């Protein structure tokens with residue numbers, strides 16, 4: 481059902497051969513991407529991978545060295561930021577401290593010479609959308625971090641842009657507030673029906689909120705997929721390593737364990753650990769013996785690191801409420817047998 485939206489008209493954002501160089505630094509190295517209307521789309525990747533530069537080119541703050549940016553099918557590559565139907569929420573919110581919350585939210589409408597009465601109404605509507613209807617007369621300094629964040633959101637949606645660009649918008653919040661705001665942002669996006677293009681280096685945040693995610697690495701996109709597909713079917717070793725915890729199996733270990741050369745990934749929760757080889761389920765085609773190096777209690781789950789007799793090591797994650805038929809917990813130094821179903825071994829070498 482998420483996909484149906486893509487059939488409707490031109491994409492909200494289209495990037496074609498997009499490239500940006502800063503002197504000798506290639507920040508963005510030729511990117512092609514389509515983002516559908518109403519999609520919550522995340523650009524995820526490590527620091528310096530080019531996400532922010534892409535966002536700034538969509539906003540118009542940065543001119544591409546090559547390639548083009550289209551919004552709703554219209555080429556805007558050479559258009560100034562204010563004439564594009566987009567708005568940006570910055571990590572530091574960039575609120576005016578001497579203005580009230582309402583004045584901050586109205587600001588964009590004032591620049592566009594919207595009449596005063598309409599400005600008032602629309603600012604109040606935007607503040608209510610972010611649950612700050614009562615806070616219009618305060619100044620930003622009199623608000624909590626989470627509330628300031630929501631003022632920044634209200635200010636960005638008051639113009640009713642087609643696309644909202646968000647650059648690490650939750651980066652300044654503590655973990656608990658961040659989790660709450662993740663849920664709120666998702667609700668707000670659904671409610672408004674605006675396309676959200678979101679930059680983050682936090683994989684959990686991207687997985688929680690997004691319809692689709694593009695994983696960036698060194699100015700290129702490694703994979704574009706739904707959170708589930710990114711996790712279950714990572715296309716490259718980089719994605720397997722960056723999204724969630726993954727065991728990457730390559731070289732000799734791949735040949736010995738799987739009977740074929742290549743690079744593979746298996747998620748820690750797909751592997752079972754047994755004290756007795758006789759308990760390995762018959763449908764588990766892959767088995768490996770080893771010694772437990774470390775056991776870490778994580779509350780709802782226990783993580784073990786096992787050094788394999790064949791060389792290399794694997795991480796095993798076991799939910800603590802699982803029954804013993806689904807594997808055992810073994811202490812440090814125990815000799816164990818690992819097993820998993822062949823279908824959970826994903827080839828992570830891109831088909832080329």
Ligand code: ATP
Pocket residue numbers: 502505506507508525526527528529530531532533534681
């Ligand atoms: P972060 O998560 O740290 O913001 P990012 O993935 O958003 O990282 P960018 O900020 O897009 O990465 O930077 C990509 C590369 O381009 C980096 O090597 C960065 O140093 C470089 N870069 C970005 N802006 C400029 C600039 N104005 N001048 C020179 N180099 C720049």
